[in-house]
Amino acid sequence: xxxxxxxxxxxxxxxxxxxxxxxxxxxxxxxxxxxxxxxxxxxxxxxxxxxxxxxxxxxxxxxxxxxxxxxxxxxxxxxxxxxxxxxxxxxxxxxxxxxxxxxxxxxxxxxxxxxxxxxxxxxxxxxxxxxxxxxxxxxxxxxxxxxxxxxxxxxxxx
Numbered sequence: 001x002x003x004x005x006x007x008x009x010x011x012x013x014x015x016x017x018x019x020x021x022x023x024x025x026x027x028x029x030x031x032x033x034x035x036x037x038x039x040x041x042x043x044x045x046x047x048x049x050x051x052x053x054x055x056x057x058x059x060x061x062x063x064x065x066x067x068x069x070x071x072x073x074x075x076x077x078x079x080x081x082x083x084x085x086x087x088x089x090x091x092x093x094x095x096x097x098x099x100x101x102x103x104x105x106x107x108x109x110x111x112x113x114x115x116x117x118x119x120x121x122x123x124x125x126x127x128x129x130x131x132x133x134x135x136x137x138x139x140x141x142x143x144x145x146x147x148x149x150x151x152x153x154x155x156x157x158x
Contacts (some may be wrong), residue, residue, distance in 0.1 A: 010087065013142050014079040015113055015133040022075050026068055033061045071115065079118075079132045081145060084153040086118070088130055095125045099150045105143050107134075116142050 015021075037057040076090040086097045097120065106117040118130040134142045 010080045010082040011145075012078060013081050013086075013132075013134060013138075013145060014076070015135045015138075017113070017135070018075055018077060018133050021113070021133060022072055022077070026064075026072060029064050029068075030061065033057050033064065037061075074131050075115075076126060076130055076132050079130065081149060084149070086130075086146075088124070088126060090126060093125055097124050097130075099146070099153050102146065102150065105146060107141070107143055112137075114141075118146075 037054065040053055040057065076088050078089040080087040080089075082096075084099055086099065086102075088095050088097060101120050101122055101124075103119040103121045106119065108115045108117075113133040113135055116132055116134050118132075120128050120130070122128075124130070140148075
């Protein structure tokens with residue numbers, strides 16, 4: 001077993017930089033928005049036209065939240081591929097999901113990572129969709145790895 005509790009036969013298919021995208025970047029983004037808002041609040045006079053300046057940071061805060069809500073906040077922390085199963089870690093919870101429970105995979109490219117959504121036939125602890133990031137430099141891509149793993153597990157059943 002390795003230090004994170006996974007056996008050597010398991011392979012991490014999620015990006016190790018998930019923490020940065022899920023937690024660090026939003027904290028920096030919203031921290032800057034709050035700092036700008038506080039700075040502007042301290043400098044705004046009591047004249048009503050100066051209050052219009054406050055709309056920009058509030059607008060960027062709302063737009064940033066809406067953009068990150070579906071893209072970043074729903075990512076699971078880690079996804080591992082093992083023999084006939086996927087092990088998902090998120091917020092201290094862990095669940096093993098049989099490969100036979102995969103309905104289909106959706107991959108959305110984006111920058112240096114790809115957002116992968118696994119749609120399940122029956123819901124897990126994490127719901128009927130599992131979203132994670134995969135590095136673009138990873139080879140083979142996750143959909144090929146999962147397709148190969150599903151074929152191998154089906155071959156074992158026959």
